[in-house]
Amino acid sequence: MKLIECVPNFSEGRRPEIVQEIAGAVTAVPGIKMLDQSSDASHNRSVITFVGAPAAVKKAAFSATQKAAELIDMESHRGEHPRIGAADVIPLIPVSGVSMEDCVVLARELGQEIGEKLGIPVYLYEEAALTAERKNLAAVRRGEYEKLKEAIGQPGRHPDFGPLRLHPTAGATAVGARPPLIAYNINLDSSDVQIARKIARSIRGSSGGYPSIKALGVLIEETGTAQVTINVCNYRLVSLARVFETVKSEAARYGVGIKSSEIVGLLPMEALLDSAAFYLRLQGFHSGQVLEKRLTEN
């Protein structure tokens, strides 16, 4: 069963009726399964999560982008989160039976279609990027919608598809392919947020740790717990087990233990199977031995 997950972000998080219309464009496509919808008013942004076969996902993402272009006017959009357009960012994520390369190909097809049929400039990012710089979404969104109006004319900021100017209401869209991101929190047996911050610095790529890890130290007020809040951006490179063990070892250096950990939202089965295999020292194990996985195969 070929399945791709798509997690588009739209620049509307305050008017539920608009978000519902966009979500409706997604679910109208046969074979699409809606997994989640969430809106954030202060970011004025919504995230829709859905899965399906590659062709259906492409169709649904295109249709939602078209609907967002009709309903969202970037000229009047305000919000805290960086953004360049109505359908701001569209990542494609391999779930089963498809490779990252398949997602890259699909992202480029989708980008071309959005650019040509909707007249919205498209930037390819992460695994789908055509240049090293655009692998980084932050570089693509630099200056955001307001500054990109001018910047799009500069050679280094030319879009990969579509016109050389922003769409009058929908702005621009970033389309990419990436591995699944796992939101993972580790709670320390301490209320000292400084320790959580030091541990976060030791594991995250931006301060010399694992390049695929993002992390912050925070205090969970209601329980008085210092927490390392983590994005595991490529669990195949750095697994949950390795993150957990590294945090445990760093915490021990401050005489602090691990109270618990939490997975926020969804994660691929393989990420947990890998952790079980790590601790149980499983040899020769493959996910086809998992009954539920076997049932979806042929």
Add this chain to the structure above:
Amino acid sequence: MKLIECVPNFSEGRRPEIVQEIAGAVTAVPGIKMLDQSSDASHNRSVITFVGAPAAVKKAAFSATQKAAELIDMESHRGEHPRIGAADVIPLIPVSGVSMEDCVVLARELGQEIGEKLGIPVYLYEEAALTAERKNLAAVRRGEYEKLKEAIGQPGRHPDFGPLRLHPTAGATAVGARPPLIAYNINLDSSDVQIARKIARSIRGSSGGYPSIKALGVLIEETGTAQVTINVCNYRLVSLARVFETVKSEAARYGVGIKSSEIVGLLPMEALLDSAAFYLRLQGFHSGQVLEKRLTEN
């Protein structure tokens, strides 16, 4: 998605054409997915593993029992494994969306149908048993086919369904419901089989360990590895992680480490998720957070 796994054992392991006909009766039922087939010549016995929705599984198990009754003559059957009939034992195992109680109900319906329509006496066992004694399959099969011919007339050996005499060619059938069984081996960093045997004794129910665990100590000749070979009969009672940690702790008492472990065949996803959750100290985790699991739900 309601799914039950069925793993019937048939008293034929030497004539592949007979086994194929029985398997064909299973796959002829729409909605059934064949997962595995294996035959053992010395046991003269075959195991077929399939899954499907409850009604389809009942139909397929009935149809395979009927076919086995046509093709297998217990009067001429010889083999090392204990058996009472052509379709010797039919366990039903909850996989997803069904409870053990659902499997018990289905096992009793299936048993009644086999007894009444095929004239084969049926004994309910394990979770489906009507008496404490018959929970134990060994008690149901005591004396095997040959001695059961007489014993079936004794009050304590009366079948739960069907006639008070063995079927002339098909004998009797045991129908039950049970949790999934996981075949799990732990390899010691030692070639001393005596240590593996001592560890096996310390964990298995029959010598005072965990009631849901069966275990033996063996020597894997080709690698010179002492191995604890284990049946985890109810991973919800005693998890893979607890078995691993108990074996590790017992091995340490002899100054021996764990080299690796292996899962033989299939296992439910939950058994590995539980292990990951144990080691990662996950709180508030539920299997609906697993993308693949979520995709099969509604």
